[in-house]
Amino acid sequence: MGLRLRFAPRPANVRIGPTHYHDPLLRARGERPVSDFTSLSRRDWLTLADRFYGRLDRTLAGLTSDEWQRPTAYLGWSARDVLAHMTSAMPVNFREVLGRALDGNPGPPPEFDTFSRNAREVERRRTVPVASLVREFRTELEAILRTYRELSDSDWDRPAWFFVGRVRVRTLFLAQFADNVFHERDLLMANRRWPGFDPEYTAPLVDWFLRELRPATFRPERAVGLRAAMRYRLHGPTGGDWTLTVADGACRVERGADRRVDVTLVADAESLVAAAQARAAPWVGRLARTVDWIRGRARAEDTVAAVTGAASLAWALARRRIRIGGDRTVIARLNRAFWHFWQRTAMTAANIAKG
Incomplete structure (x- = not known):
């Protein structure tokens, strides 16, 4: 973890602020959610993610067999397909680039066609029972979150690569977090049960989306x-x-x-x-x-x-x-x-x- 890296992320067209620290326990104090994504530390982000994933776990447990078959707003997939995608994206997409970054090799892999990868993995799980998919999702999620929990703050800022180009390890965590937040929306909107976003974690994710992800696509x-x-x-x-x-x-x-x-x-x-x-x-x-x-x-x-x-x-x-x-x-x-x-x-x- 303490290896000296060969190169830092290319600033290119993205301005990414430093990591600062802020107490995210705002709801208990009745304060407005923090919206500056750079003001949250690794520990803060993990706390927010744990809250969301607790809610997501209840969402997955609460859908009926009929509701899993409903079509969603995402790429013509059913709710079950979206779950298969959420499950497979961790080992097939996120773990690969995270592992490369932590091994001191933050350059791009030879191939990273996420659309094709995702479609193949969804098709491969076509006959897997939903209960098995939920178990696989929980296992993969806990494994990748364990990796993030064991990182140091300097590891959090290590250079990494994603399909938008050179980023930091933090970006990989936030991309997966935001992806799953919106996929929960896909699942619940398909079944007319969407209560809306929780601003406590959505506000800083929107800030990240605009300040880091948007300019990265320039x-x-x-x-x-x-x-x-x-x-x-x-x-x-x-x-x-x-x-x-x-x-x-x-x-x-x-x-x-x-x-x-x-x-x-x-x-x-x-x-x-x-x-x-x-x-x-x-x-x-x-x-x-x-x-x-x-x-x-x-x-x-x-x-x-x-x-x-x-x-x-x-x-x-x-x-x-x-x-x-x-x-x-x-x-x-x-x-x-x-x-x-x-x-x-x-x-x-x-x-x-x-x-």
């Missing part, structure tokens, strides 16, 4: 000569203001609304993340599955993601769940200057090539 080669600022104004218990700035081939996102901007996006955090992560009405995903062969079987998952992604954003805009105003030329250029969810395979390949 494509500087598509932003030549672009200088623009965009405000994200999110309402609700996990809301706030963030300002994204693109200039000189770099992107950063900062908290606050202290400067003039060219574009303003107004939404609640849930609608924004749902659109960004291609959550669409279940029938859209099921329809997409019937035409997933159009670009070839090898790109079936990319096709489904593209269809659900386009439908999700169109629905959010049409229903005014997301409102975007400002200079239309700048809006179009900013949209082109970032990788999108359904472009993950191409983004991953590009980031592997960068090393």
